[in-house]
Amino acid sequence: MVIYGIYIVSKSGGLIFNYDHTVPKIETTRRFTYPIDLKLNYESKKISVQFGQRDGIHVGHVLTAINGIQITGRQLDDGKDAVEILESKENYPLTLTFERPKMTTNEKIFLASMFYPLFAIASQLSPEPKSSGIELLEADTFKLHCFQTLTGVKIMVVVDKNQIGAEVFLKRVYELYADYALKNPFYSLEMPIRCELFDQNLKTMLEQIDKGGIASI
Amino acid sequence: MTVHNIYIFDRVGTLLYYQEWNRLKHSGMTKEEEAKLTYGMLFSIKSFVNRISPTDTKEGFLFYRTSKYSLHYLETPSGLKFVLNTDNHSQGIRDLLQQIYKEIFVEYVVRNPLCNLNEPIQSELFKTKLDAYIKQSSVFLTKSM
Numbered sequence: 480m481v482i483y484g485i486y487i488v489s490k491s492g493g494l495i496f497n498y499d500h501t502v503p504k505i506e507t508t509r510r511f512t513y514p515i516d517l518k519l520n521y522e523s524k525k526i527s528v529q530f531g532q533r534d535g536i537h538v539g540h541v542l543t544a545i546n547g548i549q550i551t552g553r554q555l556d557d558g559k560d561a562v563e564i565l566e567s568k569e570n571y572p573l574t575l576t577f578e579r580p581k582m583t584t585n586e587k588i589f590l591a592s593m594f595y596p597l598f599a600i601a602s603q604l605s606p607e608p609k610s611s612g613i614e615l616l617e618a619d620t621f622k623l624h625c626f627q628t629l630t631g632v633k634i635m636v637v638v639d640k641n642q643i644g645a646e647v648f649l650k651r652v653y654e655l656y657a658d659y660a661l662k663n664p665f666y667s668l669e670m671p672i673r674c675e676l677f678d679q680n681l682k683t684m685l686e687q688i689d690k691g692g693i694a695s696i
Numbered sequence: 697m698t699v700h701n702i703y704i705f706d707r708v709g710t711l712l713y714y715q716e717w718n719r720l721k722h723s724g725m726t727k728e729e730e731a732k733l734t735y736g737m738l739f740s741i742k743s744f745v746n747r748i749s750p751t752d753t754k755e756g757f758l759f760y761r762t763s764k765y766s767l768h769y770l771e772t773p774s775g776l777k778f779v780l781n782t783d784n785h786s787q788g789i790r791d792l793l794q795q796i797y798k799e800i801f802v803e804y805v806v807r808n809p810l811c812n813l814n815e816p817i818q819s820e821l822f823k824t825k826l827d828a829y830i831k832q833s834s835v836f837l838t839k840s841m
Contacts, residue, residue: 483750503750537752579752586747593744600737601762604730606700606781608721610764618745619755637748 481639482685483621485652486591489669490631494591496672497584500685505579506543507535513571521562524552528577536577544576591635598625598633624649632656644693651696655680697837699830700765700781704801706814707775709735713817717830738769738777758790768793776801786835800826 487496518530519542526542542550545564549556555564564570582590598612616623622642625635626649634652638645659677660666666674687695701716711731723730738757745757759768761784770778770793778793778801804822805811811819830836 501750505751539746539752582747590744590748593740597737597740597744600733601760601767604723604734604737605721605762605765606716606719607764607783610721610762612762613760614762616741616745616760617758618749618753619758620749620751620753623748637750 481642482648482688483637483639485681486587486635486637487652487656487672488591488595488633488635491669492592492595493669494588495670496677497587497591498678498681502581505535505540506576507540507578508544508574508576509534509536510572510574513568515565515571515573515575519565521553525580526550526553526561526565527580537579539579540577541580542575543578546574547576594625594633594635598627626650626653628653642693648688648693648696651684652681655684697786697835698783699786699833699836700783702781702796702826702830703731703734703777703779704817705731705735705738705777705779708814709739710814711735711816712776713822713826715823715826717836734779735777738779741769742771770794770797772797782835789835792833792835796826796829800829 482500483502484500485496485498486494489495516531516533517528517536520527520529528536528538528540530538532538542561544550545555545561550561553561555561564573594613602610602612612627613625615625617640620640621637622640622645623635623637624645625633626646627633634649634656636645636649636652655677656672659680660672660674663674663676666672684696698718700719701714703711704713706712709732711728714727714731723733725733741757741760746753749756756771757769759766761767764784765781766784766786766789768780768782768789770790772778776797778797780789780793782789800822804819804825805817806813808819808821811817811822817823
């Protein structure tokens with residue numbers, strides 16, 4: 480039973496709520512000798528793997544630490560430049576830590592608003608009349624269930640591929656949204672949901688699912 | 697169980713082939729425009745899936761489902777994209793797409809020296825073979841009227 484994350488998108492496509500439930504951390508540390516057998520990309524702000532997938536280090540993973548010292552952007556926490564260290568031979572052998580980049584809040588907002596047109600186009604391109612938008616999107620690592628309420632609010636949940644019964648869960652989240660967000664006099668529509676009771680009840684429900692499965696709610 | 701339509705795109709987004717069988721609703725735009733929209737949507741879904749996935753993806757996007765139809769997607773390592781729309785009850789469409797690639801596309805397009813690989817497929821043989829292949833597959837059943 481794995482639920483990775485919950486997203487609520489408002490009628491106009493803005494992300495008004497998100498909650499990460501279980502986010503697996505994918506991190507690999509390895510010792511490298513000169514020259515290093517990965518092709519790194521220095522072009523963006525981060526140093527990422529461009530080519531040469533091996534030992535759990537995948538393309539797209541970002542360099543997070545050199546010899547145990549954390550990197551922010553391209554700079555080590557002790558003030559040195561990461562690229563300079565990587566490129567000079569005398570620093571080797573080096574212990575490098577790579578990690579699958581985590582989604583930042585900005586990225587989540589961006590992705591949520593990206594889902595909105597996909598949802599609309601899927602309904603427009605339908606070969607059958609009166610189709611809804613995307614209800615389930617499946618990839619090889621996760622499933623995304625989407626439930627659109629009559630008022631146009633979308634509730635999305637990212638779950639494990641083998642998770643069943645996500646529709647029931649979505650309906651329950653909707654109930655919580657109706658009960659604790661909409662009935663809160665301090666909540667204004669289309670604005671991010673910051674209601675304590677909503678958070679609390681959602682967490683309680685997720686704990687219940689972790690213990691007894693989706694059938695228990 | 698029905699098959700609605702198929703799109704084949706190359707790696708840069710050119711529509712190589714389009715055919716429809718039981719399509720009840722048309723999007724109201726030209727075939728070219730619709731193909732561009734479909735390709736754009738799939739391109740976005742691909743990057744969306746790669747970002748939102750909790751772990752590293754291998755194949756990435758597989759299919760999506762709406763209340764009325766399912767869109768199945770197969771991308772080859774060379775960037776060819778096969779997109780098949782079916783109803784929601786169809787099973788094993790991924791295998792079917794793989795077979796179409798292996799047995800129809802490679803046989804009658806790649807091995808045909810007169811077929812240019814980056815422009816729309818004109819071959820009549822490919823058309824008839826693909827049509828026959830879809831029609832004999834287990835998912836193809838015309839809706840009883």
